[in-house]
Amino acid sequence: YQLDMRASVAEVVHAADEFAIHPVGGKIHYIVADAGGDRAIIEFIDGTASVREASPQPLVCTNDTQQLSELAFAALGAQPLKGNSSRVRYARLRRDLDATTTPASLDTVTTTLDSVRERGKPYRTQWSAIYELRKRRIHIRPDGAALAFTVDAATLDYAPASGTAFLDLFGKRAASATFAPLT
Numbered sequence: 001y002q003l004d005m006r007a008s009v010a011e012v013v014h015a016a017d018e019f020a021i022h023p024v025g026g027k028i029h030y031i032v033a034d035a036g037g038d039r040a041i042i043e044f045i046d047g048t049a050s051v052r053e054a055s056p057q058p059l060v061c062t063n064d065t066q067q068l069s070e071l072a073f074a075a076l077g078a079q080p081l082k083g084n085s086s087r088v089r090y091a092r093l094r095r096d097l098d099a100t101t102t103p104a105s106l107d108t109v110t111t112t113l114d115s116v117r118e119r120g121k122p123y124r125t126q127w128s129a130i131y132e133l134r135k136r137r138i139h140i141r142p143d144g145a146a147l148a149f150t151v152d153a154a155t156l157d158y159a160p161a162s163g164t165a166f167l168d169l170f171g172k173r174a175a176s177a178t179f180a181p182l183t
Contacts, residue, residue, distance in 0.1 A: 002032060009038040016042055016049035029061050033133055058097045062090040062116070089116040106130060106139065109149065127169050131164060142169050 002012045002019070021028050021044050022086035033039035039054040041061055052059070052066050062069060063086035072087035073094055081088050081095075096112050097104075104112070113128040130139040130148070141148035152166070156176050156179075 008036065009034045009040050013040050013042070013051050013053065016051055020044055020047050020049065029065070030162055031059055031061065033131060035133055035136060039133075058098060060090060060093045062086040062093070063118075064090065083115075084118065084120070085101060089118070092116050106132075110139075110141070140169065 002015070003009075006012050006015065009032050021030075029041055029043040031039060031041050035130040040057055040058050041052045043050045043052075043065055045065060050066070062067075064072075069087060073091045076088075076091045081092050093112065093116050096115070100108075104115040109130050110128075113130070117125040117128065118124075124143060127140055127142045128148075129141075131137075132139070138151045138153070139148045140151065164182040166182045167179050
């Protein structure tokens with residue numbers, strides 16, 4: 001919504017104090033990104049926006065705040081990463097992505113995301129998403145789906161008269177995306 005109302009990540013970050021999202025039963029953070037490649041993580045801690053803008057490396061977030069995740073990452077150092085807690089998954093992602101010197105292939109990113117997927121109950125990863133910002137594509141793999149499906153934003157109809165459509169990510173089990181009218 002914020003990127004629909006603003007032209008860039010920079011504008012969303014500048015306006016971050018104008019909106020607040022209060023979580024229900026968990027922590028909330030969002031990665032915002034635009035077609036120019038700018039990106040940031042916005043977290044709402046006690047109702048206040050905390051922004052971490054992108055560096056040359058990919059942004060990483062799991063289920064803890066950036067501050068807690070970074071503290072855990074520093075404390076874990078080079079030791080073996082055991083378990084699947086949020087902080088271990090964050091450290092695993094950071095290590096894998098920090099070691100990458102060139103943009104990773106779609107298959108490599110998919111494998112990396114699979115390695116940190118939460119598989120426990122009652123909490124589990126609901127879906128994984130890979131954004132190709134400059135190509136305007138999103139690859140989404142819902143929990144339980146064997147394959148990801150791709151949404152090509154360049155093919156969507158953005159005209160005001162086109163109406164509103166939605167895609168049910170929870171019911172997705174196939175490798176195709178069909179938007180349905182929202183009435």
